[in-house]
Amino acid sequence: MLTENQKRWGVDQWAAYLSNRELPCMPRSKVRLLELEAAQGEKLAARDLADIAAADPFLCLKLLREAEAHRVQRLGHDTTTPLAAVMQLGTDTFHKLLLNCPETDESASGLAECEARSHIASLLALRWGTARADISPDEIAMAALLSEIGELLLWSFAPDVPKNALVALHSGQSPRSVQAQVDTCGFRFKDLTLKCATIWHLPPLLTQLIRGIDNTRSNLSRLCVDTARHILTEGSSSPALPSDIAEAKHIIPGATLEWLAEQLPGIDEAQISPIVAKAADLLDPTHH
Incomplete structure (x- = not known):
């Protein structure tokens, strides 16, 4: 339960x-x-260990913070x-x-869903990232994996905060998840991730x-x-997927x-054609 002060x-x-809690895995x-x-x-070899970390946002962050602390200040490259x-x-x-x-409770449904989202985002980043020669897919995947860490920490240490946002979203009181976060707690969970990243001195x-944004x-x-x-909320029938694919085409021409x-x-496979057709329409409404 949240204290009156925490509310x-x-x-x-x-x-x-x-940012002061001990990170679980x-x-x-x-x-x-x-x-x-x-x-x-x-x-195991380093590559196998890295693969285990790359599938767990908490562990990946713990590893990253530990590595940055070990790195001789400002010598060598940032660990990304x-x-x-x-x-x-x-x-x-x-x-x-x-x-x-310590281990987190993966049976908590909100935490499990948020963590699955991070994992899917990082998989997709690895796949899409290979199509541009000027991009390191591993770095994009790492960022995608860590981008929900603010919400994951809330699910781990103050679950009432994200629960309240979900209630507002599902009751129709707030139209979108980001709006629900702002309506119920006054900030976006992504801003929490970015504040923690600054406190932790992430690269x-x-x-x-x-x-x-930016590039x-x-x-x-x-x-x-x-x-x-x-993908997680609505699967292949999500009306947003064609515009996601159209935007991906702009980024990866x-x-x-x-x-x-x-x-x-x-x-x-069967679900791909309709998504592609709608994405093509969005990019060129005259292509029929």
Whole structure:
């Protein structure tokens, strides 16, 4: 339950409070580590460890913060991918970090849905990002994975805040999820993510990608997060998916609409044609 004091908190107080909690991990990350090690009979290589982290926004953030703390200040590059973070820390440190990490409650439906959205967004970023030679898909995927971290922290440590926003949305009191957040707690959860990113001194590149404006890479990161939300809430019938594909075509002009739609996680072949046809209409209403 929220205290009377917490009910009046703005984004700055929440960011200060949440950025001080010990970050948990998804229980499945530990299970995966132990299963893979049992199967291989030895400790995992850095690439395998990075793949485990890349599928868990909490763990990825914990790893990133730890790696940035280890990095000799201002020497070397910023750590902007899970693999770079594992290399920075070393595999033994990562191993200890994960096995000693508290676990979040993945049975909480709001948390599970928000985390699934992050994961789908990062998968999509990896797929779409490969179609532009000037982009590191791993960096876009990392930003997409972390872009919901403000809301994930709320689900973990103050679930009443996002619950109130969902009630406002589902009751029709607020028309869109962002509006519901502002109506019920006075700020967007994305602003909370960005405030925490500043407190944690995350690399400026990742913060810019999470902000989601300014340039091609940031726009692609934001689009992946939006598209993941549409896939999760309404599936292939989401009226927003054709415009997502049309926007992706603007950002990745070298890719076909068909290829862009085929990369959508969880959408099967039969559902792709109508999405592509509607996207083509949006790009060129005269193409019939």
